[in-house]
Amino acid sequence: RESWFIKMTEVKDDLIANNNTINWIPESIGKGRFGDWLENVQDWGLSRNRYWGTPLNIWECECGHKHAIGSIEELKSMSDNCPDDIELHRPYIDAVTIKCPHCGKQMKRVPEVIDCWFDSGSMPFAQHHYPFENKEKFEQQFPADFISEAVDQTRGWFYSLLAISTLLFNKAPYKNVIVLGLVLDKDGQKMSKSKGNAVDPFESLAEHGADAIRWYFYTNSAPWLPNRFHAKAVNEGQRKYISTLWNTYAFYVLYANIDNFDATKYTLDVSKLGVMDKWLLSRLNTVVGEVDDNLANYRIPEAARALQDFVDEMSNWYVRRSRERFWAKGMEQDKINAYMTLYTALVTISKAAAPMIPFMTEDIYRNLVCSIDPSAPESIHLCDFPTVDEKMIDKDLETAMDEVLKIVVMGRACRNSANIKNRQPIGQMYVKAPEALGDFYKEIIADELNVKNVAFTDDVSSYTDYQFKPQLKTVGPKFGKQLNEIRTALSELDGTAAKKELDKNGKLVLSLPSGEVTLETEDLLIEAKQKDGFYTVSDRGITVAIDTTLTKELIEEGFVRELISKIQTMRKEAGFNVTDHIKVTVSGSEMVTDIAVLKKADIAGDTLADSVESADAAGYTKDWDINGEKVTIGVEKV
Numbered sequence: 001r002e003s004w005f006i007k008m009t010e011v012k013d014d015l016i017a018n019n020n021t022i023n024w025i026p027e028s029i030g031k032g033r034f035g036d037w038l039e040n041v042q043d044w045g046l047s048r049n050r051y052w053g054t055p056l057n058i059w060e061c062e063c064g065h066k067h068a069i070g071s072i073e074e075l076k077s078m079s080d081n082c083p084d085d086i087e088l089h090r091p092y093i094d095a096v097t098i099k100c101p102h103c104g105k106q107m108k109r110v111p112e113v114i115d116c117w118f119d120s121g122s123m124p125f126a127q128h129h130y131p132f133e134n135k136e137k138f139e140q141q142f143p144a145d146f147i148s149e150a151v152d153q154t155r156g157w158f159y160s161l162l163a164i165s166t167l168l169f170n171k172a173p174y175k176n177v178i179v180l181g182l183v184l185d186k187d188g189q190k191m192s193k194s195k196g197n198a199v200d201p202f203e204s205l206a207e208h209g210a211d212a213i214r215w216y217f218y219t220n221s222a223p224w225l226p227n228r229f230h231a232k233a234v235n236e237g238q239r240k241y242i243s244t245l246w247n248t249y250a251f252y253v254l255y256a257n258i259d260n261f262d263a264t265k266y267t268l269d270v271s272k273l274g275v276m277d278k279w280l281l282s283r284l285n286t287v288v289g290e291v292d293d294n295l296a297n298y299r300i301p302e303a304a305r306a307l308q309d310f311v312d313e314m315s316n317w318y319v320r321r322s323r324e325r326f327w328a329k330g331m332e333q334d335k336i337n338a339y340m341t342l343y344t345a346l347v348t349i350s351k352a353a354a355p356m357i358p359f360m361t362e363d364i365y366r367n368l369v370c371s372i373d374p375s376a377p378e379s380i381h382l383c384d385f386p387t388v389d390e391k392m393i394d395k396d397l398e399t400a401m402d403e404v405l406k407i408v409v410m411g412r413a414c415r416n417s418a419n420i421k422n423r424q425p426i427g428q429m430y431v432k433a434p435e436a437l438g439d440f441y442k443e444i445i446a447d448e449l450n451v452k453n454v455a456f457t458d459d460v461s462s463y464t465d466y467q468f469k470p471q472l473k474t475v476g477p478k479f480g481k482q483l484n485e486i487r488t489a490l491s492e493l494d495g496t497a498a499k500k501e502l503d504k505n506g507k508l509v510l511s512l513p514s515g516e517v518t519l520e521t522e523d524l525l526i527e528a529k530q531k532d533g534f535y536t537v538s539d540r541g542i543t544v545a546i547d548t549t550l551t552k553e554l555i556e557e558g559f560v561r562e563l564i565s566k567i568q569t570m571r572k573e574a575g576f577n578v579t580d581h582i583k584v585t586v587s588g589s590e591m592v593t594d595i596a597v598l599k600k601a602d603i604a605g606d607t608l609a610d611s612v613e614s615a616d617a618a619g620y621t622k623d624w625d626i627n628g629e630k631v632t633i634g635v636e637k638v
Contacts, residue, residue, distance in 0.1 A: 004047035018172040053113030061100040061107040121160025148178040186230035211357040212238040218304040241308045248315040255326040268340045277341040280318045282394045289388040410544040411449040418535040424558035428547040463534040463545035466495035469525040485512040560599045574620040581638040583611045588631035
């Protein structure tokens with residue numbers, strides 16, 4: 001059967017040239033799959049033999065003349081029977097005839113309709129009824145800054161847009177395009193109703209919320225890669241970012257309400273801020289810049305990761321390190337600084353995240369800003385995207401704090417490997433790092449890791465032994481029959497001295513019965529071994545060593561910290577308010593009760609206890625096993 005075609009082969013070079021002006025994400029689709037399609041472009045079979053669709057606007061006469069109508073006005077001018085309110089779809093348009101300019105006979109519309117992809121490709125101008133009206137509006141919006149669709153649209157919408165725009169305007173209709181991968185089930189299979197593995201999007205929205213699902217797609221993988229969608233993955237993203245942001249916001253609201261704190265009545269005075277405040281605000285501005293740059297360049301996962309990392313730092317580092325500042329009595333300057341710093345960070349990071357998680361950020365903004373500032377925009381989505389305050393960025397401070405965080409992570413790894421709980425104080429810790437940090441940072445490390453003293457050193461060899469073995473893949477071919485001698489010599493080495501020689505010279509020289517041999521770093525397998533009384537971890541130029549010897553005093557202090565933790569847990573379980581004062585009773589292990597009474601001042605200060613006594617547990621009671629000692633603790637509201 002015959003069809004109507006658009007001769008796209010005539011504009012092949014223009015199609016390729018216009019495609020080369022588009023920023024494809026990923027580039028491989030634009031240059032590869034889509035580029036290859038254009039290199040082999042075929043004429044477009046435009047017509048369809050159907051009833052439904054946009055009628056093909058061609059009239060033909062029995063004399064052979066054909067005419068394409070370009071507007072309603074033109075149709076009416078050439079027709080004697082076109083209604084004023086003509087409906088341009090079948091069957092109404094089929095009844096309209098026009099007079100043949102060649103023979104004077106009636107011309108009838110051809111029966112075909114247009115390929116619906118032509119409709120989709122006409123969207124940029126058809127939506128504005130261009131060129132008949134909205135000329136300025138169309139020209140302001142064309143070409144589009146950005147479009148996005150799935151990879152299966154390479155030969156669909158992406159092509160129809162470019163083809164029609166090239167035919168009419170000889171330019172690309174969009175500047176940037178993100179090609180999306182397909183959504184698969186949890187096993188990587190394409191979803192289908194017949195397989196029974198299709199996910200109902202409305203059920204997922206009801207279960208997880210729109211923000212959580214959006215966040216999953218931002219962070220799970222690059223947008224153009226297939227996504228395995230399942231509830232567990234969505235929940236993981238919700239836990240890591242959305243819940244962390246909400247809990248940090250809830251922390252601020254809880255204490256701001258207790259103190260009736262109104263951020264509009266104070267200013268953020270940078271000159272009065274502490275180091276932790278300056279660090280958070282520096283990180284905030286750095287991250288805002290990173291998110292802005294990533295979004296401007298369509299790097300979606302990178303923008304999401306920058307937001308996620310900052311929220312983690314804000315919650316698990318700044319807030320955790322600053323809790324006691326919010327608990328302080330009155331409204332001293334340090335407490336104001338903590339409130340204003342956290343308020344600024346929450347509002348600003350919510351604005352930066354608003355395009356990605358629009359609903360939760362709106363809730364946070366409406367409560368934190370609109371509730372106290374009637375002049376503020378009524379929605380976060382009416383606010384400007386935050387700008388970077390370069391004066392607030394201190395890269396040296398960020399670098400130092402980053403080193404602190406790495407040391408703390410490695411210190412925790414030492415504790416875990418040595419099987420020493422975090423609540424058990426340690427006497428000494430040694431650190432070898434690219435930069436020796438000052439006392440302020442050492443105090444943070446000591447507090448975080450519950451260590452009495454932190455010392456930076458250039459030599460940690462006293463805390464680690466090294467064992468050397470030959471790398472058979474290289475030593476065998478090089479030295480052959482000497483291999484057994486080399487193995488014996490390496491096993492008898494002073495590991496610490498040998499490691500120093502290797503680090504200094506890049507090689508080890510061994511004197512063997514058969515003669516001298518030189519081993520390069522690639523010839524050696526080196527295993528770090530812990531020395532008695534110490535545990536060491538090394539990673540990326542940093543080495544951390546903890547002294548695992550526990551004195552009687554350290555052990556007692558460990559019990560005090562355990563008691564405080566258990567009492568705080570019981571306060572929550574008993575439903576006490578954070579401001580409620582209590583009395584504590586302890587019974588059971590004589591050693592633990594003696595420590596509780598001896599250190600009652602320390603326990604009382606951290607738990608709002610007016611008294612700590614060795615007596616039968618009263619009030620809300622609970623049995624505990626603390627480091628192998630059985631005790632019963634009671635808490636009562638005063």
